[in-house]
Amino acid sequence: MNTRLQNKVALVTGGSAGIGLATARAFVDAGAIVYITGRRQAELDASVASLGPQATGLCADAGRLDDIRAVYERIGRDHGRLDVLYANAGFYEFGALGGLSEAHVDTTFDINVKGVVFAVQQALPLMGRGSSIVLTGSIVANQGAESFSIYAASKAAVRSLARSWTAELKDRGIRVNVISPGPIDTPGLSGLAGGADNLDGLRRQLVATVPMGRMGLPEEIAKAVLFLASGEASFVTGIELAVDGGAGQV
Structure with missing residues (x-):
């Protein structure tokens, strides 16, 4: 039996689909009590049902501070602690420089x-x-990601934040790490492609960038997150772990 997170309390933001859901499932399988957040109640309910009784879904918008506070108020009432935070909620869409909008x-x-x-x-x-x-x-x-500059800049900011927070939280014994996926086959890929008709073409483009010759699976990211979250990574902090089939390495 996998007991790497036995009786730990974990939160996965953006946990109702794709990498977030796969990671929540890995956490549950490792013995954790898991909370997941998502913006769409029906999708959240279905994901919680698939995870079983160790999971709780909380409808929340990752970009709204009031929603974020409400999530932690609930976890505090239920357990009074949080052992693992996987901040996974994210937004991505293509946007060429000449056509960028303020909303984007x-x-x-x-x-x-x-x-x-x-x-x-x-x-x-x-x-x-x-x-x-x-x-x-x-x-x-x-x-350099064509038509993906704002998303790329936001993720560069995340990497920078992790470095600073590693230094800031060291005396509290809290580890901070970054998981950086390469091309991963998730449900959100269809939206990025602009519809199902374009999906196969986007997949071919992405696979061409990966030395391993395929896209990754959400479960492959989840395994790496589980490692970083667990005591097996007790001497690992401040790193960026690329799980990308070599796409960003060679």
């Missing part, structure tokens, strides 16, 4: 940066020595 920039940074800042800040009163924070970055933060 605001939405991307509200969710991917402001949402991460306050997800971590509001978690701290519940987190003690030995707790773990994992943030979702992206390999595009270190690459």
